[in-house]
Amino acid sequence: EAQVTQNPRYLITVTGKKLTVTCSQNMNHEYMSWYRQDPGLGLRQIYYSMNVEVTDKGDVPEGYKVSRKEKRNFPLILESPSPNQTSLYFCASSPWGGRSNEQFFGPGTRLTVL
Amino acid sequence: AQTVTQSQPEMSVQEAETVTLSCTYDTSESDYYLFWYKQPPSRQMILVIRQEAYKQQNATENRFSVNFQKAAKSFSLKISDSQLGDAAMYFCAYREDSGGSNYKLTFGKGTLLTVNP
Numbered sequence: 552e553a554q555v556t557q558n559p560r561y562l563i564t565v566t567g568k569k570l571t572v573t574c575s576q577n578m579n580h581e582y583m584s585w586y587r588q589d590p591g592l593g594l595r596q597i598y599y600s601m602n603v604e605v606t607d608k609g610d611v612p613e614g615y616k617v618s619r620k621e622k623r624n625f626p627l628i629l630e631s632p633s634p635n636q637t638s639l640y641f642c643a644s645s646p647w648g649g650r651s652n653e654q655f656f657g658p659g660t661r662l663t664v665l
Numbered sequence: 666a667q668t669v670t671q672s673q674p675e676m677s678v679q680e681a682e683t684v685t686l687s688c689t690y691d692t693s694e695s696d697y698y699l700f701w702y703k704q705p706p707s708r709q710m711i712l713v714i715r716q717e718a719y720k721q722q723n724a725t726e727n728r729f730s731v732n733f734q735k736a737a738k739s740f741s742l743k744i745s746d747s748q749l750g751d752a753a754m755y756f757c758a759y760r761e762d763s764g765g766s767n768y769k770l771t772f773g774k775g776t777l778l779t780v781n782p
Contacts, residue, residue, distance in 0.1 A: 582768050593669075593756060593772035601766050609769060641710060645768055654770060656710035 553578045555657035557642050563663045564632055572627045572660050574642030581647035583625040584654070587611065588639040597640075600625055601647065632664040667692045669759050671773035678747045679781050685732075686742045686776050688757030696762040699733065699740045700770070705753040713755070716740065718762070744778075752780040 555576045564570055576583065584599040586609075596609030600619040614636055616628040625644075629636060642657040668691045678684035690699070701713040716724045716733050724731050728745045744751055757773040 584768070586770075591774055593774045594770070595772075596767075596769045599767055599769065607767065609767075639708065643710075643770075653712055653715065654768065659708045659710075661708075 553655070555642055555644055555655050557640075557657040557660050559660060560658060561661045563665065565665050566633055567631050570629050570632060570662075572629075572640060572642075572662070574625045574627065574657060575623050576625075576642075576644040576655070577623065578644060578646075578655065579622065580644040580655075581622070582645045582654075583619070584609070584643045584645075585615070585617065585625070585627050586641045586643065588641065588659075594641065597627070632662075634664050636662065637664045638662060667694075667759055667761070667771045669757050669771050669773040671755075671757055671776050673776045674774070675777045675779070677779040677781060678744070680747055680749060682747055683743060683745045684747055684778065686744075686755055686757075686778065688740045688742070688773055690738050690740065690757070690759050690771075692738070692759065692761075694761050698760045698762060699731075700758040700760070701729070701731070701740075701742045702756045702758060702772075703751075703753045704756065704775075705750075710756075714742065747780050749780050749782060752778055754778070 558573045581602045585597040586594040588594045598617040600606045640660045643654040645654045670689045697718045699716045703711045703713045714726045730743045732741045754775045758770040
């Protein structure tokens with residue numbers, strides 16, 4: 552089954568404790584992206600990647616890091632989480648090029664930083 | 666920067682009735698895509714319908730259809746014969762088709778749809 556998976560689905564942590572949210576897709580997509588969803592704000596892009604070893608900032612990158620060492624994986628790293636990073640996080644992927652335009656979303660990761 | 670505005674934070678509809686959700690957007694681009702996503706209580710983001718700006722014909726997917734007014738920069742979603750399973754948060758989203766490197770989706774703030782039995 553074609554899908555985007557995220558782990559963990561739920562995480563409660565404390566300020567300053569480094570964490571990684573994994574994202575993996577099995578559709579051989581070149582493009583991957585991270586969004587955060589906050590009440591009343593919709594979804595906002597954190598980082599994106601066009602392909603392996605190619606990443607760039609989105610609209611709200613502060614406090615986050617990403618890496619793209621393999622095509623299928625795009626982990627989101629919070630080196631020193633803070634309470635304002637409490638949010639719902641989504642990973643998404645899409646083929647690159649042409650008129651392809653649908654992005655496939657993972658199930659979301661609910662993060663709480665105390 | 667592009668912006669997407671959903672002016673209705675909440676809407677309600679009776680089962681089997683029709684409801685229209687509004688969305689306007691601001692862009693200086695001529696080529697772009699528009700989407701409606703549904704987010705049920707499971708929080709999964711589900712693509713409902715998409716519209717390419719270069720197509721004049723309004724997109725339709727079963728009970729879901731859009732009214733795309735390019736000059737007015739308006740993209741409303743009509744749900745016909747509403748069902749209880751349609752209850753969800755609905756997001757309007759925009760994406761450029763400029764050939765750039767970022768397929769960023771710009772989302773509105775969402776409209777929470779309640780379906781009353």
